[in-house]
Amino acid sequence: LPFTMPFDGFATLVIEDGRGTRVRNLVGMAPRAKGPHVERWDCTDESGRLVAPGAYRLRGLVHRGITPTYAATYGSPGNPPWENAEGTGAWMSDHCPPRAVASGGNGIMVLGAERAEAGSSLIGVDAEGRKLWGDCGLSGVRALAADARYAYVLLSSWDVPPALARVELATGRYAPFATAAGPQLKAPVFGAEEKPEWLHGLAVVGDRLAVAISGKPDGTLRFFDAETGGLVSDLKIPGLGCIATDADGILHVWTAGAIARLVEGTLAAAVTGNLPEWAEAMALDPAG
Numbered sequence: 001l002p003f004t005m006p007f008d009g010f011a012t013l014v015i016e017d018g019r020g021t022r023v024r025n026l027v028g029m030a031p032r033a034k035g036p037h038v039e040r041w042d043c044t045d046e047s048g049r050l051v052a053p054g055a056y057r058l059r060g061l062v063h064r065g066i067t068p069t070y071a072a073t074y075g076s077p078g079n080p081p082w083e084n085a086e087g088t089g090a091w092m093s094d095h096c097p098p099r100a101v102a103s104g105g106n107g108i109m110v111l112g113a114e115r116a117e118a119g120s121s122l123i124g125v126d127a128e129g130r131k132l133w134g135d136c137g138l139s140g141v142r143a144l145a146a147d148a149r150y151a152y153v154l155l156s157s158w159d160v161p162p163a164l165a166r167v168e169l170a171t172g173r174y175a176p177f178a179t180a181a182g183p184q185l186k187a188p189v190f191g192a193e194e195k196p197e198w199l200h201g202l203a204v205v206g207d208r209l210a211v212a213i214s215g216k217p218d219g220t221l222r223f224f225d226a227e228t229g230g231l232v233s234d235l236k237i238p239g240l241g242c243i244a245t246d247a248d249g250i251l252h253v254w255t256a257g258a259i260a261r262l263v264e265g266t267l268a269a270a271v272t273g274n275l276p277e278w279a280e281a282m283a284l285d286p287a288g
Helices: none
Strands: 002-005 009-017 022-032 035-038 056-063 098-103 109-113 122-125 131-135 141-146 150-157 160-168 177-179 182-184 199-205 208-213 218-225 231-238 240-245 251-255 258-263 266-271
Touching: 002 009, 002 056, 022 056, 109 141, 122 150, 141 199, 150 199, 208 240, 218 240, 231 251, 251 266
Parallel strands: 098 141, 199 240
Antiparallel strands: 002 035, 009 022, 009 056, 098 109, 109 122, 122 131, 141 150, 150 160, 177 182, 199 208, 208 218, 218 231, 240 251, 251 258, 258 266
């Protein structure tokens, strides 16, 4: 089977029958010099059996060779792009995409993925998106919030009971809640006798954490002490959805298809038009 190489490089040659079906891989990425060559075929298929009499053709692919050149690492702000002892390398989860983000003090942002087997389910990045730290111990990340000191994590998944946790914003180190029973990494969202409902958001409101619990017809806005993780109060809100806090610390809530400010327990309409039927999350810029 004669063929000509147009340049020094590599050749891949196959045999196909009259219908274009592959019957034999003859050579694969074999080095061949520029010029005429001859390959031989013993008329057998990939299993070593003789093929039936008929028309067959030789088809090939030639190239000069592949030389990889490092250009960038996709989806990784890590420095380096792989894991390192300092925790600044690699990216996030190997299983799940990012699902939550929060902005805290000193330009640090926190991103969370539902879980990770390798990599991190929670990372802190600087204003340029470069990874500062990572954590793979917290699974079931549902929502995030942050203040100048801590990143707060709302956990909830099929195998993770609804709970709150917090880490130091600058380092990612665990910051257990100061409960009466001693330091506790996780604070439950629901009491032992309560039936868990759908959790729709998390926000920092002064020294409180607000958790949006969806329900019909009214949802529950549940407030926790940010230092102890203890339950403070509940507030029923019709059609409660996502929540967010503005630069002045005013909580905004999705309620019955509108966005309202919550001031001293009273709702005041903020945005009522040009809204979708439902929103999974919202954020406010510094101008509110």
